[in-house]
Amino acid sequence: MAGCVSPPWKALLLKALETNSHLKHSSFFQLATIGPNGRPSNRTVVFRGFEEGSDKIHINTDTRSNKVEEIKHVPFAEICWYFTDSWEQFRINGKIDYIDSSNKDLAKLQQREKAWFASSPKSRLQYLGPSPGLPVICQETVKETHLEPSAGPVAAFCLLVLDPDQVDYLNLKSNERMAFTFTLSEDGSKIWKFETINP
Amino acid sequence: MAGCVSPPWKALLLKALETNSHLKHSSFFQLATIGPNGRPSNRTVVFRGFEEGSDKIHINTDTRSNKVEEIKHVPFAEICWYFTDSWEQFRINGKIDYIDSSNKDLAKLQQREKAWFASSPKSRLQYLGPSPGLPVICQETVKETHLEPSAGPVAAFCLLVLDPDQVDYLNLKSNERMAFTFTLSEDGSKIWKFETINP
Numbered sequence: 001m002a003g004c005v006s007p008p009w010k011a012l013l014l015k016a017l018e019t020n021s022h023l024k025h026s027s028f029f030q031l032a033t034i035g036p037n038g039r040p041s042n043r044t045v046v047f048r049g050f051e052e053g054s055d056k057i058h059i060n061t062d063t064r065s066n067k068v069e070e071i072k073h074v075p076f077a078e079i080c081w082y083f084t085d086s087w088e089q090f091r092i093n094g095k096i097d098y099i100d101s102s103n104k105d106l107a108k109l110q111q112r113e114k115a116w117f118a119s120s121p122k123s124r125l126q127y128l129g130p131s132p133g134l135p136v137i138c139q140e141t142v143k144e145t146h147l148e149p150s151a152g153p154v155a156a157f158c159l160l161v162l163d164p165d166q167v168d169y170l171n172l173k174s175n176e177r178m179a180f181t182f183t184l185s186e187d188g189s190k191i192w193k194f195e196t197i198n199p
Numbered sequence: 200m201a202g203c204v205s206p207p208w209k210a211l212l213l214k215a216l217e218t219n220s221h222l223k224h225s226s227f228f229q230l231a232t233i234g235p236n237g238r239p240s241n242r243t244v245v246f247r248g249f250e251e252g253s254d255k256i257h258i259n260t261d262t263r264s265n266k267v268e269e270i271k272h273v274p275f276a277e278i279c280w281y282f283t284d285s286w287e288q289f290r291i292n293g294k295i296d297y298i299d300s301s302n303k304d305l306a307k308l309q310q311r312e313k314a315w316f317a318s319s320p321k322s323r324l325q326y327l328g329p330s331p332g333l334p335v336i337c338q339e340t341v342k343e344t345h346l347e348p349s350a351g352p353v354a355a356f357c358l359l360v361l362d363p364d365q366v367d368y369l370n371l372k373s374n375e376r377m378a379f380t381f382t383l384s385e386d387g388s389k390i391w392k393f394e395t396i397n398p
Binding site: 025028030034040041076077078080082084133134136179195198 | 222224227229230231232233237238239240241242243273275276277278279281283288290292328329330331332333334335378394395396397398
């Protein structure tokens with residue numbers, strides 16, 4: 001009966017992903033966090049799927065990127081996901097967890113490993129490159145890197161998991177907008193409800 | 200000689216706008232602000248152009264939308280602008296000013312009026328609609344609205360002006376990334392410089 005508790009916004013999102021799947025960028029969205037100076041930060045990241053049987057959203061990142069520091073400081077984020085063909089927007093607000101190699105939770109480390117092997121060999125290589133955001137010291141120091149396909153996640157690989165607690169859906173073709181929120185049931189599972197709001 | 204002080208990132212941005220101009224959504228970007236609960240907020244908005252002879256970015260909005268309240272509270276924002284055809288990303292961080300009908304600065308009120316008349320008659324009508332984000336009370340209360348083409352900005356119309364002080368440019372085709380910052384010259388004008396950083 002797990003399907004019955006699937007949030008209604010997730011069905012809308014899966015449908016939007018399908019409708020827009022001919023566009024490579026349909027799996028890209030913008031992730032906003034809060035910087036160390038208290039200002040907003042915003043960048044494009046890639047959707048890596050939902051956690052199995054849940055509404056949690058996976059994102060891969062480099063532990064050396066600014067966003068990991070930011071999330072350690074303020075663990076909240078908002079995704080803005082605009083689908084350019086169907087004119088639908090999802091704003092997904094929630095708490096974000098980071099899973100790096102120092103994590104003590106075995107189940108989480110397994111998720112991280114799974115995410116590593118689900119990413120392409122080419123995208124794995126970028127975690128062996130120089131620290132993102134730091135000045136390019138010298139072009140010639142870039143070494144040829146190689147990774148065995150069977151090698152597990154490298155130290156710089158980090159899995160981010162966003163646990164949504166509020167979703168704002170806007171359809172610019174039908175001019176409809178819905179606000180999704182949840183309450184917790186007695187067994188601790190989320191019961192999502194929604195309200196139609198003015199666009 | 201005004202062209203000489205134009206920031207180098209602005210030339211890149213204008214070029215990206217031209218390269219991607221065949222796509223309607225190329226003028227859309229994501230604007231992150233900070234919500235009243237201290238969490239990030241993120242939504243898609245429309246680029247309305249640069250302020251004349253400057254690098255300030257214009258956005259139209261409804262005074263009744265959450266973002267105006269958020270900006271009054273924390274006047275900082277980050278734009279994330281991803282160009283889906285040229286694979287370029289601009290992250291533009293800066294202070295944001297709102298110009299509504301209560302503004303005391305005549306020059307700013309003139310800018311607001313100019314922005315109003317630059318927007319289409321159809322988009323002007325939306326400012327006469329019900330408050331964005333509030334529950335839809337009753338479909339039947341939606342009235343036919345009409346606005347004279349010569350009528351000036353209505354109360355709900357607000358111009359946002361983002362004054363950039365940091366720009367992060369990423370080109371996913373060439374795998375190049377640049378960080379732009381500025382220092383103030385003796386006469387108070389911005390002198391932009393940039394550094395090549397790791398993607």
